[in-house]
Amino acid sequence: MPQMTYREAVCKALADEMRTDEQVIFFGEDVAVAGGVFKVTPGLYEEFGSNRVRDTPISEQAIVGAALGAAITGLRPVAELMFADFVFVCMDQIVNQVAKYRYMSGGQFTVPLTIRAAQGAGAGFGTQHSQCVESFLMGCPGLKLVVPSTPADMYGLLRGAIREDNPVFVLEHKLLYNMTGDVPDDTGPMKLGEAHVVREGNDVTIVSTQLMVHRSLEAATELEKEGISVEVIDLRSLAPLDKDTILDSVAKTNRLVIVEEAPHSAGWGGDIVSLVADEGIYWLDAPIKRVNMGQALVAYSPPLEDTVVPNVGRIAEAVRNVAQR
């Protein structure tokens, strides 16, 4: 089975979609000639040329706006915003334009556009280059949002995102770029909105995304030795959200821990709590625990950065806490 890195999966997904559909174009800052600041997109410029693969000026608002304009006039653009923290520079184009464009025109346009950005802490980039931004984008009906955690999901979900007739954010986690994994030859575009039960268990459900999935799996292995059987769900897509997979699991384990790489307030974990409170509260044998960054920010200094992001120890502790009740 072919092995590739998460980074290579991004590039291969883009290349395969660009080969399949000539309406797909790709642009962003330093993505073409230089192949991206994270070296994610080398070779695309050489293969597809300067008409379809473009370096832009440092103009996040124009990048997103141009992607929107191109999407409603016959192309299927993929725009890169480099660090996800830069979404805040172009939030008007994202929230007021891209997300609302179809709606406020009464459905006159489809908006087949993909925005990619790299998020997450752990690489020492400091406070303005390390944030996970998904919760800021979830209050925008009209947007879809995927957060792949493996090379295979990255490949399939990015292809699926590009084929969507809706605007989709694909958030890539910086610490996963070097992760290697199997991407079977027959992996095609994946449907958005399907969570993945990455580990089955009976005692406690963990719901998580991206880097936190991997840490939750480590915690599950550790807890198994203590006799606690943990089920780990990788949401993969936050909008749409796969409610059934979450509810089915909670119905089985009766205990829920939500692990997020984000501050507590208004994090997506709150939505999961609300979902279970609403539709699954009688299944619960223990309070729901959320493991996240509290109200702290990502700091530069290594011990501070290591502490703010949930680690295996904190995740395991939360699971033990609910398992004992």
Place this chain on the structure above:
Amino acid sequence: MTTVPALNLDSRQWMLRRMLEIRIAEEQIQGLFMQNLIRGTTHLCIGQEACSVGIAHALQPGDTVTCTYRGHGHALALGMTMQKLIAEMMGKASGACKGKGGSMHLTDASIGLLGENAIVGAGLPIAVGAALSAQVKGESRIAVAIFGEGATNIGTFHEALNMAAIWKLPVLFICENNLYGEYSPMENTTPVAHIAERATAYNIPGVVEDGQDAEAVYDAVKEAADRARYGEGPTLLELKTYRYRGHSRTDTAPYRRPGELDEWLKRDPIDVLARKMIADGQLDETELEELKQGTERLVFDAIEWAKAEPFPPIESLFEDIYA
């Protein structure tokens, strides 16, 4: 602002008729707003009609336009029906956007109107994208972004001009300089006398034109459009114009300089064209009066029709969010 070559009779008649439609529709829209049949806010373009018709007349099928909340005139000039426009403003199901857009979001893909926009400056990057798709696909259509002089102080203006310039995109940036952004006169907010000077920073042509003369507007837009179509890149075109009414809603514009409105009324865009046509023996006072009355009927009929139209069904609230 050199001498303007006269357009043919058909063009003149079309522009005159459309300007009257816009003027009369806007006057009625103000009335409907006062009666609360149009809610929230409206921004009238009375006084700026020559810009709308001059631009629309110079464009070709397939070209696209983004404009602002002050875009009712552009929508009509591009060919939105009076019914669709009035119904949309009243929030009716048969409006241009099924009632989901309103006065500030008139959109009609069938005539290339990619939308008004209620966020100052936001339409410029979208027009850049429409021009990008034309360039990538090798299509000869152009994109037009229409905005006010106030919008040239927001970041998107600069990002859009810069991006369009480096990629030589087929896009026209047309600034309707009506001297005020909300209640602020331009000189309090903008350190250049002419918006067109800002083109220098992006190494693209900057052109100033009389926005009260529909034929002059047509000429300037046509020239810039030809350049864009032939692959010579974007132009920043500034149209000097004036809004007779306040910025929005019930604003009576007490901030105007004394006598300023009267000066501009002497160069009313409808009069400017009508006088030329009368001088050239193409129109007389009686015909002009008949034209006005016919246009009034058209507008009144559309209003009565729209009043009787149903509001959208509540289920439609959840439609058109996703494709």
